[in-house]
Amino acid sequence: MTMSQALNLALDQALERDDRVLVLGEDIADPAGGISGITAGLSTKHGADRVLDTPISEAAIVGAAIGAAMDGLLPVAEIMIMDFIGIALDQIVNHAAKLRYMTGGRTPSPITVRTAVFGGRGTGATHSQSLEAWFMHIPGLKVIVPATPRDAKGLLTTAIFDEDPCVFVETVALYAQRGPVPIAADFAIPLGKAEVKKPGDDVTIVSYGRGVIESLSAAANLEADGLSAEVLDLRTLVPLDVPAILESVSRTKRAVVAHFATRFAGPGAEIAAIIGKELFGQLAAPVERVGARFTPIPSAPALEAEVFPNAELIAAAARLTLGKND
Amino acid sequence: MSMTDSQPPPSAEVQRRMYELMALMKAADDRLSKGISTGEFMCVYWPSRGQEAIPAALGVCLRPDDQLVTTYRGLHDLVGKGVPLVEIYGEMMGREVGACRGKGGTMHIARPESGVMLSTGIVGAGIPVAVGLALAARRKGVDRVTAVSFGDGATNTGSFHEAANLAALWELPVVLVCQNNLYAEMTPVEHTMKIDRVADRALGYGMPGVRVDGNDPIALYRALSEAVERARSGGGPTLVECVTFRFRGHYFGDRMTYISKERLAEAEGNDPVPAFRARLAADGVCSNEELDRIDAAALAQVNEAVQAVLDAAPPPVEEVARDVFADAENCPA
Numbered sequence: 167m168t169m170s171q172a173l174n175l176a177l178d179q180a181l182e183r184d185d186r187v188l189v190l191g192e193d194i195a196d197p198a199g200g201i202s203g204i205t206a207g208l209s210t211k212h213g214a215d216r217v218l219d220t221p222i223s224e225a226a227i228v229g230a231a232i233g234a235a236m237d238g239l240l241p242v243a244e245i246m247i248m249d250f251i252g253i254a255l256d257q258i259v260n261h262a263a264k265l266r267y268m269t270g271g272r273t274p275s276p277i278t279v280r281t282a283v284f285g286g287r288g289t290g291a292t293h294s295q296s297l298e299a300w301f302m303h304i305p306g307l308k309v310i311v312p313a314t315p316r317d318a319k320g321l322l323t324t325a326i327f328d329e330d331p332c333v334f335v336e337t338v339a340l341y342a343q344r345g346p347v348p349i350a351a352d353f354a355i356p357l358g359k360a361e362v363k364k365p366g367d368d369v370t371i372v373s374y375g376r377g378v379i380e381s382l383s384a385a386a387n388l389e390a391d392g393l394s395a396e397v398l399d400l401r402t403l404v405p406l407d408v409p410a411i412l413e414s415v416s417r418t419k420r421a422v423v424a425h426f427a428t429r430f431a432g433p434g435a436e437i438a439a440i441i442g443k444e445l446f447g448q449l450a451a452p453v454e455r456v457g458a459r460f461t462p463i464p465s466a467p468a469l470e471a472e473v474f475p476n477a478e479l480i481a482a483a484a485r486l487t488l489g490k491n492d
Numbered sequence: 493m494s495m496t497d498s499q500p501p502p503s504a505e506v507q508r509r510m511y512e513l514m515a516l517m518k519a520a521d522d523r524l525s526k527g528i529s530t531g532e533f534m535c536v537y538w539p540s541r542g543q544e545a546i547p548a549a550l551g552v553c554l555r556p557d558d559q560l561v562t563t564y565r566g567l568h569d570l571v572g573k574g575v576p577l578v579e580i581y582g583e584m585m586g587r588e589v590g591a592c593r594g595k596g597g598t599m600h601i602a603r604p605e606s607g608v609m610l611s612t613g614i615v616g617a618g619i620p621v622a623v624g625l626a627l628a629a630r631r632k633g634v635d636r637v638t639a640v641s642f643g644d645g646a647t648n649t650g651s652f653h654e655a656a657n658l659a660a661l662w663e664l665p666v667v668l669v670c671q672n673n674l675y676a677e678m679t680p681v682e683h684t685m686k687i688d689r690v691a692d693r694a695l696g697y698g699m700p701g702v703r704v705d706g707n708d709p710i711a712l713y714r715a716l717s718e719a720v721e722r723a724r725s726g727g728g729p730t731l732v733e734c735v736t737f738r739f740r741g742h743y744f745g746d747r748m749t750y751i752s753k754e755r756l757a758e759a760e761g762n763d764p765v766p767a768f769r770a771r772l773a774a775d776g777v778c779s780n781e782e783l784d785r786i787d788a789a790a791l792a793q794v795n796e797a798v799q800a801v802l803d804a805a806p807p808p809v810e811e812v813a814r815d816v817f818a819d820a821e822n823c824p825a
Contacts (some may be wrong), residue, residue: 237625
């Protein structure tokens with residue numbers, strides 16, 4: 167099934183199996199079923215009092231989710247496009263992330279905030295951003311970015327029932343992607359567990375989300391030249407599966423970290439620093455980072471293509487670590 | 493105003509209870525002021541002295557299972573909702589006996605067993621959370637009410653706007669209690685909004701709005717009980733603007749250069765605590781002996797709580813790492 171279908175099924179099953187689950191967001195109820203159709207059919211099946219259309223009020227959407235979660239519900243709040251999450255940032259950062267800690271564990275806030283990256287469609291600078299680095303930086307938030315339909319379903323299910331607030335980042339460019347998906351309602355992938363999407367020996371490409379797809383393409387490209395790249399899909403940024411990263415890179419001795427978020431001060435910077443410190447004497451080359459160029463995202467397709475990374479750039483970075491660039 | 497004239501006045505018992513709460517709130521704030529000024533102890537706090545009537549009235553209108561969201565200027569609100577003083581002071585002074593084990597401090601006290609779900613340090617940010625608590629009550633089918641306390645300044649935030657709109661749209665059981673103490677931090681309210689009455693904003697959201705003398709416990713009781721009853725019976729939210737004054741500035745230590753001495757003196761002349769005490773005596777609701785006993789009991793309770801906190805230990809250092817997440821596996825260092 168597609169990633170869209172996998173996400174829809176995860177939400178449907180969560181609503182079915184647990185009365186505490188609530189979904190809220192803009193345009194999510196039927197007939198619209200969400201801007202990308204991820205919530206299609208849910209309000210009809212589960213009721214408009216459990217799948218709630220909201221006004222354009224991101225701060226109130228997330229704040230209400232937090233209040234409901236503090237009272238024992240399991241709300242899934244949608245921020246339609248990740249660029250809008252700034253409006254809800256106060257609630258996410260100053261309440262959701264911190265409530266467990268600053269109340270000594272008395273009023274935790276187990277919300278799930280689903281949001282979607284719209285980059286790559288020419289929508290321009292305020293409708294294209296990958297902002298997951300913001301949330302990695304806030305102690306108390308879990309950050310999840312699935313790359314495949316299977317991972318999307320398994321991770322969303324885990325996020326919804328997780329006791330901590332989770333920012334679940336979907337990627338519109340991956341919604342139509344097809345793949346095998348376990349349909350059991352209790353199929354759940356634990357957070358903090360990376361997955362080797364393609365094993366290899368010569369270089370590790372660490373990535374997540376859309377970057378995984380481009381990295382796999384890069385790996386195929388490298389394979390044609392007899393170079394064996396291992397693609398490690400982080401799946402979650404917080405908790406970060408450091409043991410898996412170090413296990414892979416200690417074998418290959420070379421690492422490329424690739425993501426669609428801006429390279430400068432992006433998630434890759436933290437990962438590269440960890441690899442550089444933990445494996446300092448063992449690396450055969452400096453850790454390479456591939457990410458978006460440091461610009462707002464331009465609208466014209468020819469320009470947008472210049473800003474975002476792609477398989478060729480990732481492959482080139484891998485070759486750099488192998489000393490095989492021309 | 494006419495809306496609340498039809499509400500019955502509080503019984504003698506309820507009036508006495510309100511005064512008990514006000515006396516305790518005043519004693520609690522005075523004791524902090526004294527302790528910090530003399531160097532007996534140190535903590536940061538945002539004094540509520542002068543605003544006691546509002547949470548005293550709210551305290552008698554709410555049930556124990558009703559919920560409260562408040563702000564960093566919450567000492568009086570917390571006392572009104574029944575949070576033990578030792579837990580309030582303990583939290584303010586960073587002891588493990590504090591309501592939040594010393595992790596949250598003055599601004600972030602929560603005590604769900606007393607219905608206090610959130611104290612927030614972000615102006616206006618509590619109202620969306622209150623909307624969510626009310627939404628949960630409705631989902632669960634319980635007739636619980638959520639009261640959210642905030643100041644005049646909060647009504648200018650985007651969060652207030654979004655949440656008030658949502659509360660009205662969804663007809664949620666929320667009582668929005670605006671403690672208009674006439675200053676938003678150091679700026680007088682007339683310099684922060686074009687309109688005169690915060691209550692008039694309610695019209696724009698489609699909910700009832702009431703303005704009431706925030707220093708008159710009986711008027712407050714009428715207005716708040718009506719709002720609570722409306723929420724509890726499914727009639728949706730109400731914005732209750734309670735006009736009052738704060739005697740000790742924005743934060744403790746604030747030199748209040750922005751308030752004229754005359755204005756402060758006039759406000760202190762209308763101090764709601766001695767005013768209500770005098771009224772109860774004049775109306776024959778309580779004898780002077782009874783009122784003396786209440787005052788003495790408040791003082792004793794406050795001193796006992798301070799001593800217990802000063803004798804208490806700070807949280808152990810291991811507490812630093814606890815509760816970032818439900819479990820600490822793979823939590824960054």
